Amino acid sequence: MDTRLLHDLNNLLGKDGVLHASEDLILYENDGSVETGRPTYVVFPRNTFDVAGIVRLANQHQVPMIGRGAGTGLSGGAVARKGGILTVFSRMNRVLSVDVDNLRAVVQPGVVNADLSLAVAHLGLYYVPDPSSQKACTIGGNVSENSGGPHTLAYGVTTNHVLAMEVVLPTGEVIRLGSTPLDPPGYDLMGLFVGSEGTLALVTEITVKLTRLPETVKTLLAIFDRVDDATETVAELTARGITPAACEMLDGWTIRAVEDYVHAGFPMDAAAVLLFDLDGLREAVEVDAEGVAEVCKLHRAREVRLARDARERDLLWKGRKNAFGAVGRISPTYYVQDGVIPRTKLPATLKRIEEIGKKYGFEIGNIFHAGDGNLHPIIPFDSRDEAQFRRAVQSADEIIQFCVEMGGSITGEHGVGMEKDRLMPLMFSEADLDMMRHIRDAFNPKGLLNPEKIFPNTKGCGEIRVGSLTTAPAARE
Amino acid sequence: MSTATKILPSRLADIAGPTQVVNDPTDLPAYGIDGKIPAAAVRPGSTEEVVEIVKFAAAEKLAVIVSGARTKLNMGLPPRQYDLALDMTRLDRVVACDPGDLTVAVEAGIPLKKLAGVLAEHKQFLPLAVPYFDRATVGGTIASGVDTPLRQFYGTARDYLLGVEYVTGEGILAKSGGRVVKNVTGYDLHKLMIGSLGTLGVVLRINFRMFTLPEKTRAFVALFDSAGRALDMRHRMAQSSLTPSTLDVFSPSVADLLSSDVAVRYGSGAFPANLLSNEHWALTTGYAGNDKVLARYTVELSRMAQEAGAVRVKELGPEEVPAAFSRKREFIPIALESSPATTILKISVLPMRMKEMLEAVARIAESNSVPWAAMARGLGVIFVALLPNEKNEEWRRRVTLAADQTISACGGLEGNATVPWCPSEWKSAMKIWGLERADVAQMQKVKKIFDPAGVLSPGRFMGGL
Numbered sequence: 002m003d004t005r006l007l008h009d010l011n012n013l014l015g016k017d018g019v020l021h022a023s024e025d026l027i028l029y030e031n032d033g034s035v036e037t038g039r040p041t042y043v044v045f046p047r048n049t050f051d052v053a054g055i056v057r058l059a060n061q062h063q064v065p066m067i068g069r070g071a072g073t074g075l076s077g078g079a080v081a082r083k084g085g086i087l088t089v090f091s092r093m094n095r096v097l098s099v100d101v102d103n104l105r106a107v108v109q110p111g112v113v114n115a116d117l118s119l120a121v122a123h124l125g126l127y128y129v130p131d132p133s134s135q136k137a138c139t140i141g142g143n144v145s146e147n148s149g150g151p152h153t154l155a156y157g158v159t160t161n162h163v164l165a166m167e168v169v170l171p172t173g174e175v176i177r178l179g180s181t182p183l184d185p186p187g188y189d190l191m192g193l194f195v196g197s198e199g200t201l202a203l204v205t206e207i208t209v210k211l212t213r214l215p216e217t218v219k220t221l222l223a224i225f226d227r228v229d230d231a232t233e234t235v236a237e238l239t240a241r242g243i244t245p246a247a248c249e250m251l252d253g254w255t256i257r258a259v260e261d262y263v264h265a266g267f268p269m270d271a272a273a274v275l276l277f278d279l280d281g282l283r284e285a286v287e288v289d290a291e292g293v294a295e296v297c298k299l300h301r302a303r304e305v306r307l308a309r310d311a312r313e314r315d316l317l318w319k320g321r322k323n324a325f326g327a328v329g330r331i332s333p334t335y336y337v338q339d340g341v342i343p344r345t346k347l348p349a350t351l352k353r354i355e356e357i358g359k360k361y362g363f364e365i366g367n368i369f370h371a372g373d374g375n376l377h378p379i380i381p382f383d384s385r386d387e388a389q390f391r392r393a394v395q396s397a398d399e400i401i402q403f404c405v406e407m408g409g410s411i412t413g414e415h416g417v418g419m420e421k422d423r424l425m426p427l428m429f430s431e432a433d434l435d436m437m438r439h440i441r442d443a444f445n446p447k448g449l450l451n452p453e454k455i456f457p458n459t460k461g462c463g464e465i466r467v468g469s470l471t472t473a474p475a476a477r478e
Numbered sequence: 479m480s481t482a483t484k485i486l487p488s489r490l491a492d493i494a495g496p497t498q499v500v501n502d503p504t505d506l507p508a509y510g511i512d513g514k515i516p517a518a519a520v521r522p523g524s525t526e527e528v529v530e531i532v533k534f535a536a537a538e539k540l541a542v543i544v545s546g547a548r549t550k551l552n553m554g555l556p557p558r559q560y561d562l563a564l565d566m567t568r569l570d571r572v573v574a575c576d577p578g579d580l581t582v583a584v585e586a587g588i589p590l591k592k593l594a595g596v597l598a599e600h601k602q603f604l605p606l607a608v609p610y611f612d613r614a615t616v617g618g619t620i621a622s623g624v625d626t627p628l629r630q631f632y633g634t635a636r637d638y639l640l641g642v643e644y645v646t647g648e649g650i651l652a653k654s655g656g657r658v659v660k661n662v663t664g665y666d667l668h669k670l671m672i673g674s675l676g677t678l679g680v681v682l683r684i685n686f687r688m689f690t691l692p693e694k695t696r697a698f699v700a701l702f703d704s705a706g707r708a709l710d711m712r713h714r715m716a717q718s719s720l721t722p723s724t725l726d727v728f729s730p731s732v733a734d735l736l737s738s739d740v741a742v743r744y745g746s747g748a749f750p751a752n753l754l755s756n757e758h759w760a761l762t763t764g765y766a767g768n769d770k771v772l773a774r775y776t777v778e779l780s781r782m783a784q785e786a787g788a789v790r791v792k793e794l795g796p797e798e799v800p801a802a803f804s805r806k807r808e809f810i811p812i813a814l815e816s817s818p819a820t821t822i823l824k825i826s827v828l829p830m831r832m833k834e835m836l837e838a839v840a841r842i843a844e845s846n847s848v849p850w851a852a853m854a855r856g857l858g859v860i861f862v863a864l865l866p867n868e869k870n871e872e873w874r875r876r877v878t879l880a881a882d883q884t885i886s887a888c889g890g891l892e893g894n895a896t897v898p899w900c901p902s903e904w905k906s907a908m909k910i911w912g913l914e915r916a917d918v919a920q921m922q923k924v925k926k927i928f929d930p931a932g933v934l935s936p937g938r939f940m941g942g943l
Contacts, residue, residue, distance in 0.1 A: 102713070103828040103858075147662045158660070160669075161637050178917055182826040182858050184625070184634075186896045186912055187940045188678070188921045192636055192669030196662050216719040240578045242601065242690025282719055284770035341658045343579035373660045374579070408576075410661040417663060428663055432652045436927070437665045443923040455664065 002041055006062045010044055010086070013054045018045045018092075029072070029087055033134070035336060036077030036419050040067065040087035047092050049167060049175060049205040056173045056203065059086050065452050066171070068199045070111060070142030073134040075337060076418030078146055078198045083452045088203060090141050096120050097206070104211045105164070105181060110141020110204050117209075126211040129156040132414070133322050141204050147196025149414030151247040151321065152278065154372040158414065160195040162210045168194065168202035171450040181208050193440070198416050199451045201444045215280035218246070219290045220308040220317055223275040223297040224268055228252055231273035232347035234300040235371045239344045243292050247278040248372030249321050252351075255328070255366040255379070262327035265320025266313075271303070275371065276321055324368045325379075332381030336393045340404030341413040344374040353403050354378050361396040375413035376404070402427060417455045425457050482538035483517040483561055490520040490562075493530045498523065498568070509563035511543060512556035512902035519563035525643075525651065525682055528564070532680060533649030535562055536933050543935050544676040546587055546615030549811075550622040553898045554675045555910050558937030564680060566617055572596050573683060574657070580688045581640065581657055586617025586681045602688045605632035607803070609810040612744075617681050623673020624898075627724040627764075627806050630856050635672050638687040642668040644679035647929025657685045670924060676935040677943055678928040692766030695723070696775065697794040697802055700783035701758035705729070705836045708759040711786035712856050715763070716829065720778060724764040725856030726806060729836070730756050732851045735863075736805045740815045744808035747801035753792060763856075764803060809853045813863035814899060817849075821877050821900035821908070823884055825860040827893035832858060838887040846880040848873075869901060878907045889913050911940040 002021060010019045020026060020043040030039040041064065046052045059066040065085030072079055081087050090111035097107040101124050108117060114135040118127040131150035132138055138148070144166070149158045156162075165179035179191035194201055225231040231250055238248070251259065251274050256267045267274055277293055279286045294305045308314040328335055342350050351367060358365035358380075366379040378400055382393040401411050405427045412421055425434060438456055442448070487501040500506060500519035509519045522528045535542045541559035545551055546566050566587035573583040577600035584593055590604075591612055597603050605628040608619050620642075625634055632638070641655025654667035671681055702708040708727045715725065728736075733754035735741065741749065754760050761783075765775050776793055783791045794802055805812065814820045827835045832854055839862050843850035849867070854860040864880055866873035881897055888895035896912040918941040925943045928934075937943075 100828070102716075102830045104716075105828070147666075149660060149662075153660070157633070157637060158662075160666070161633065176917060176920065178920075180826070180894055182828050182893050184824070184826045184859055185894055185915075187915060187917065188674060188924050189636060189669045189672055190917060190920055190924070192666050192672075193924075195666070197665055213717075213719065236578055239580060242580075244690075281721065282767070282771055282774060284774050285767055288768050288770070341656075341660050343576055343581065343658055345576060345578035370660070374658055375660045409658050410656045410663050412663050413658075413660040414662055421663075425664065428656065429653070432650050433654065433664070436646065436650075436652045436654070436667060439927040440665055440667065440924070443927055444920075 003062055006058060006064065007042065009058050010042060013058065014044055014046065014051060029069070029089070030080070032072045032074040032077060032079045034075045034077045034418070034420050036080045038080040038082040039084065040081035041084045043087045043089055045089050045092045049169065052088065052169045052203055052205050053173055053175055055086060055088055056169050056171065059449055060173060060447070063449070065449050067451050068141070068145065068203045070139030071113070071137045073138040074142060074146060074418065075339065075415040076412065076420040078416050078418040078454065079142065080419060082419050082454065090139060093205070099124070101126070105208055106211055107206060107208050108140050109206060110139060110144070112140050114138050114140055114143060121211055125214050127214055128209060129153070129162055129212050130159045133325065140207055140209065144195050144204050144207055145197070145199040146416045149370070149375065151249055151370055154248055154370065155244050155246045156212070160192060163191065163195055163207060164210060165208035166191065166194065166204055167206035168204050170202050171445040171447065179208070198418060198455055200441055200454055203450070217283040217286045218278060218280045218314065219286050220314040221277040221279070221290060221293055222306045222317055223277070223302045224271045224304045225273045225275070225301070226271065226303055227301070228273045228351055229348050230300045230302065231275050232351055232371070234275060234297050234302070235347055236345050237296050237300065238293065241292070241296065243289055243296070245277045245289070245293065245372060246280040247276070249276040250274070250367065250369055250371035251276070251321070251324065252367040254364060255324055255368040258331050258366065259320045259324050259327045262330055263320045263323050265316050267320055276317055328366065328379055328381070334384040335379050335381040336397055338376065338378045338397045338400055339412045339415040340376050340401050340409060342374045342376065342404050342407045342409035346407040347371065347374065350376065350403060350407060354400055357396050357399045361392045363393065363396060365396070373413070374409065398424065419454055422455055422457050425455070482540055486518045486540065486562065489534055490518055490531065493534070494520050494522050494527050509545065509548070511551050511560060512905065514557055514560040516543070516560050516563045519565050521565045521568045523568045528645050528680055528682060529649050529651055531564060532645050532647070536648050536931050539931060539933065541933055541936050544621065544680050546618035547589065547610065547613040549610035549614050550618060550624065552902065553622055554938035555942065556902060556905055556937065557935060567615065569682065577602060581659065581685065582688055583657060583683060583685045584616055585683055586615065588616050590614050590616055590619060597688060598691065601691045603691050604686055604688055605638070606635060607807045609808055611807055616684055620672055620681060620684060621674060621676045625859060627726060627855065630725045631721055631723040632689060636669050639668055639672065640685040640687055642671055642681050642685070643683040644671065644681045646679050647931055647934045655685065659687045675938050677925060677939045678934065680934070693768070694772060694796065695764060695766045695799050696772050696796070697762060697764040697799050698775065698779045699753055699792050699794065700761045700788040701755055701790045702761070702786065702788055703758060705759050706833050707787045708761045709833050711761050711782050711788070714782040714786060716856070718778060718782070720765070720775065722763045722765040724762070724803070724806065726762050727854040728754065728760045728762065729850070729852040730758055731849065732760070732853065735812055735816055735851055738812070738816060741805055741812045744804065744812055745801055746804040749801050749805060750794065750798045753802065758789060762802070762806065764799065809861060810899070813851060813865065817865035817867070819866045819869035819873060819877065819901045819904070821864040821881060821904070822898055823862040823864070823881060823895055824898050825862060825884070825888050825893055825895045827858050827860070827888065827891050829856070829858040831891045831893065832860065835860060835888060835891055835893065839884055842880050842883045842887065846876045848876050848880045874904050874907070878904065881908055885909050885912055915940070
């Protein structure tokens with residue numbers, strides 16, 4: 002620790018705005034992933050001026066700086082891999098303005114995702130992207146990771162709902178990107194910065210689009226005796242052009258974990274369930290619900306249940322959104338993956354995941370955004386057993402490799418961070434990565450902002466190493 | 479002519495074959511932009527050829543401008559230098575089509591119409607209903623960043639572009655994004671290509687998410703005696719549960735534009751008689767769904783039109799929709815051909831400020847005695863066509879003044895305004911890229927990375943990039 006820097010941070014933020022004792026720092030060394038890294042300081046800015054000051058001090062003292070919302074991320078994006086100043090936005094948590102007529106809201110980065118939707122619900126509005134951690138995660142973190150969620154199937158992910166930002170560049174410069182009206186002229190810098198995983202700037206203010214709450218929502222639960230029947234249902238719905246607002250799948254292993262804990266009404270003996278939300282005009286939703294039920298039955302669904310009221314609907318969704326908590330009761334440590342595949346490859350991929358599980362001695366659970374092919378295999382392991390943990394990582398890597406072979410992606414919504422940097426060569430050539438690195442270096446010239454994220458640290462190495470995952474705390478979605 | 483441009487044709491012939499090089503002085507003006515004619519044009523037939531050509535150009539500091547169907551090359555500032563036209567029209571294949579996953583990968587030179595035909599076989603489509611639809615290529619559509627009336631429901635290209643493969647200004651082949659509908663791996667560099675006018679890279683391949691063709695579509699037109707009333711209906715729709723696929727408000731003068739002989743060439747089929755009136759503002763909206771949904775639209779739109787004070791309403795049946803929709807899509811080309819010196823401004827403001835903006839447009843155009851027409855998208859994007867009677871110094875002065883005043887008025891409403899189209903000779907006096915933006919310095923950083931030598935479309939972009 003550098004006493005001069007501590008002194009300067011205290012001067013800038015007040016003593017209650019700076020943590021530096023190791024017993025305090027330990028609380029900030031994880032996020033929701035299996036990664037760790039202890040910051041040297043944890044600071045709590047109150048406004049943009051504070052953030053710019055922190056960035057100036059980091060530059061002056063040549064220490065890394067990392068932004069952090071609620072620390073629910075699943076790829077180590079908010080973990081201080083190289084130590085340094087961890088900037089936590091929990092004090093910048095105000096909704097600054099809501100413009101009902103123009104469907105806009107301006108928020109500080111520390112606003113909790115679900116709180117924004119709650120704040121505008123009485124106006125008949127909501128903020129669409131809804132990560133499973135939405136009761137804790139922040140909009141600033143969502144912007145950094147370009148977060149998704151179940152309801153992004155029909156409505157798009159974070160980048161489709163963010164219009165403008167104020168950011169502090171790693172050089173300390175405060176700039177505005179995008180515009181509150183649509184179509185700002187010039188290059189789409191917003192598109193570049195959203196999802197840059199905190200490596201290009203610290204976000205201090207965000208203008209988002211709000212959406213009118215649908216007049217009708219219908220929630221359906223389809224129960225299957227074979228996993229293949231469920232995955233084939235998803236493929237056929239996609240091909241028929243029926244786009245539910247959400248289409249989630251839980252396999253038997255996950256159903257039993259959830260049902261024990263949440264009592265959502267999922268049948269314990271099912272091989273898989275599909276959970277659908279259909280929303281919009283009631284005249285459309287009714288016909289679409291019939292269409293979904295028809296396709297499910299065509300693929301041998303044992304039963305298709307329609308939630309009768311809001312209470313039943315909430316209960317079914319509680320089952321989905323608390324699934325990771327439920328898994329935690331069975332296995333306190335587990336590894337969640339985030340691969341994406343073309344939806345036509347769902348049946349083949351789930352079979353492959355099962356084979357990989359057998360090969361490494363795991364029963365791998367599956368709960369995922371089936372509608373957009375975004376898988377979340379869950380690999381439970383014993384964290385005290387280092388060898389088992391390594392096998393868990395190996396099996397996860399094999400799953401991801403298969404996703405890429407299917408034409409898919411290594412991450413659909415969790416980000417690359419420090420979890421998958423070594424897997425980037427599966428998708429991108431050195432030339433592809435170099436262009437991205439050059440962009441990072443242009444905005445983050447000293448590499449002080451969120452160092453050693455996204456990019457594999459050994460250049461020219463096409464091999465995948467398992468290096469960064471050395472400890473194994475609990476993970477959750 | 480420099481040595482490099484002298485050896486250009488033979489070098490290009492080595493790379494792409496002699497038949498794919500254009501260097502006959504009678505053929506080259508077809509590739510001209512703002513009066514600049516390139517020394518040669520080349521039609522590469524493969525990725526490798528594009529890489530070779532750009533590498534050669536970069537080494538010799540030759541300025542390359544990428545083109546497709548050449549329908550929107552006059553957008554932006556005049557090029558600072560223009561040596562070589564890179565004609566992508568031979569690269570026109572569907573690389574991969576996965577209708578079961580609703581994704582498609584195409585080469586940049588594929589015409590939108592050809593792609594639409596392929597997708598229609600699977601009852602799918604890409605919602606890029608852009609101007610010059612019958613000729614435009616997918617690559618040019620992305621590079622020009624023109625919008626589509628279908629954005630009301632489907633969003634713009636940035637909402638369904640999944641990834642691109644491109645060649646940098648140094649001739650490096652790279653890609654960004656992927657082929658699946660959900661993906662956050664790496665930086666979204668592909669989004670930068672949208673609207674970049676070919677200043678960042680030569681886009682080779684493009685991956686999209688597709689959509690299912692709606693079974694039944696209808697449209698509804700309501701006429702009003704003021705912009706305010708037409709927009710009042712727009713606001714009522716925005717506050718309802720309706721989710722139409724298009725929603726635009728037209729100024730009265732659009733009636734004559736869209737029923738003109740010029741419009742006949744761009745529109746599919748005869749324009750429904752008496753649909754618009756040159757004395758009224760019109761709200762036009764298209765929607766899709768099952769019979770019950772369509773019936774609901776009829777009831778609600780009729781009610782909202784009445785509440786907003788419509789003087790006349792009409793619902794268009796399936797046989798009339800294509801003619802009306804195609805003219806809405808082709809508003810820009812129709813306007814461009816309707817005056818010897820059409821100047822088009824693109825304005826974006828918050829939806830609730832559209833009334834104030836349109837009033838300012840009318841006031842400014844009329845005070846400068848410039849005929850005008852406007853198409854205002856429901857989401858707050860307004861295209862204003864200034865339609866001078868002649869292309870001469872006096873009209874140039876008046877149109878430039880009107881454009882400047884409109885840009886200032888838009889700035890006062892915290893909006894964005896640019897001049898995507900105007901006569902080449904007028905560009906030097908026009909604020910093509912609008913008011914100066916604070917983030918231009920960041921855009922310079924981006925340009926420098928993609929094209930360090932400045933050989934790709936030099937000078938056409940914002941800030942002279």
